[in-house]
Amino acid sequence: MKFVDSAKISVKAGDGGRGCVSFRREKFVPKGGPDGGDGGRGGHVYLRANRQLSTLLDFKYRKSYIAGRGEHGMGARKSGKNGNDVVIGVPCGTVVRNAETGEVLCDMVEDGQEIMIAKGGRGGQGNQHFATATRQAPRFAQPGEKGEEVELEMELKLMADVGLVGFPNAGKSTLISVFSAARPKIADYPFTTLVPNLGIVRYDDYKSFVMADIPGIIEGAAEGRGLGIQFLRHIQRTKTLLVMVPSDSADIAAEYATLLRELEKFDPSLLSKPRLAVITKMDIAPEEFETPELEPDAKVFTISGVAGQGLKPLKDELWRQISAQNLSEAADASN
Numbered sequence: 289m290k291f292v293d294s295a296k297i298s299v300k301a302g303d304g305g306r307g308c309v310s311f312r313r314e315k316f317v318p319k320g321g322p323d324g325g326d327g328g329r330g331g332h333v334y335l336r337a338n339r340q341l342s343t344l345l346d347f348k349y350r351k352s353y354i355a356g357r358g359e360h361g362m363g364a365r366k367s368g369k370n371g372n373d374v375v376i377g378v379p380c381g382t383v384v385r386n387a388e389t390g391e392v393l394c395d396m397v398e399d400g401q402e403i404m405i406a407k408g409g410r411g412g413q414g415n416q417h418f419a420t421a422t423r424q425a426p427r428f429a430q431p432g433e434k435g436e437e438v439e440l441e442m443e444l445k446l447m448a449d450v451g452l453v454g455f456p457n458a459g460k461s462t463l464i465s466v467f468s469a470a471r472p473k474i475a476d477y478p479f480t481t482l483v484p485n486l487g488i489v490r491y492d493d494y495k496s497f498v499m500a501d502i503p504g505i506i507e508g509a510a511e512g513r514g515l516g517i518q519f520l521r522h523i524q525r526t527k528t529l530l531v532m533v534p535s536d537s538a539d540i541a542a543e544y545a546t547l548l549r550e551l552e553k554f555d556p557s558l559l560s561k562p563r564l565a566v567i568t569k570m571d572i573a574p575e576e577f578e579t580p581e582l583e584p585d586a587k588v589f590t591i592s593g594v595a596g597q598g599l600k601p602l603k604d605e606l607w608r609q610i611s612a613q614n615l616s617e618a619a620d621a622s623n
């Protein structure tokens with residue numbers, strides 16, 4: 289079971305540019321004074337919390353971040369340009385440590401929170417700064433400073449974006465195993481899953497979300513039948529719910545209604561969350577199977593985790609809902 293996501297990356301700020309050694313050269317001015325410009329500052333590396341991100345998965349693919357070097361100074365008192373900064377987005381809730389010392393460097397909590405994690409080197413001064421009464425032609429300039437470099441260890445307590453709800457054997461664990469790298473136990477007896485599992489679902493480059501697989505609930509769960517419903521608290525803070533009924537259910541609509549009723553008994557606000565109705569195990573559905581209407585005016589998704597059917601449209605819709613909520617939360621936060 290994996291509730292904590294972690295990643296290790298190295299960051300390096302840009303080195304400062306060198307100061308320039310140069311002397312004015314103009315017609316009729318035979319011995320011009322020093323006019324070497326300053327080197328530019330190296331780019332800084334920043335971390336910025338972003339509520340649109342929910343995992344550290346991207347850092348499994350990219351582990352090294354380097355900001356731009358400052359440009360060297362030039363003649364005619366021209367300074368070099370500063371190096372480009374790098375801004376690394378991290379999910380809200382990421383704790384960042386120095387990997388060598390273990391020291392906590394920052395706790396990225398608020399959306400938009402930004403911290404400079406590696407400082408770019410200062411540019412060196414050009415020789416124009418070093419002329420004195422006794423030394424009118426300095427033939428030296430300052431080198432640029434090195435940019436800071438640090439190995440970071442990041443840790444994020446995962447919060448599920450999507451919660452899977454269904455009777456035992458509905459195929460919840462199977463779905464999370466095809467959507468993510470999570471490998472929960474799957475078996476043809478009820479209550480195979482005894483503790484919640486989280487899986488990270490990659491949607492696209494730089495897009496991923498977290499899915500929670502919880503033990504099955506049954507009618508009367510609110511009164512303590514089966515494993516009870518204490519696990520539903522794990523999905524109280526999710527953005528959306530998948531309510532799953534297998535195609536071989538004796539009465540799909542009744543089973544669906546029972547699930548909603550148990551959710552409501554546990555916490556009525558669960559019913560005001562967006563949800564998707566999903567019929568699973570479509571590979572064993574009879575040919576004449578007709579998809580029942582489970583939600584007024586809403587599409588019912590028909591899938592098979594085993595046969596890999598219908599998964600793409602479901603994933604697309606999940607992402608659509610999650611990102612719509614990320615946006616509306618961001619709007620709320622800025623009001």
Ligand SMILES: Nc1nc2c(ncn2[C@@H]2O[C@H](COP(=O)(O)OP(=O)(O)OP(=O)(O)O)[C@@H](O)[C@H]2O)c(=O)[nH]1
Nearest residue numbers: 456457458459460461462476479480481504593594
């Ligand atoms: N034919 C078929 N079988 C499936 C499909 N998905 C799951 N199953 C089977 O249904 C059984 C239950 O699957 P699980 O994924 O363990 O179901 P669950 O909802 O996690 O069950 P609990 O953990 O007990 O609540 C297993 O035997 C699976 O192989 C499917 O798409 N097609």
Ligand SMILES: [Mg+2]
Nearest residue numbers: 460461480481
């Ligand atoms: Mg399971």
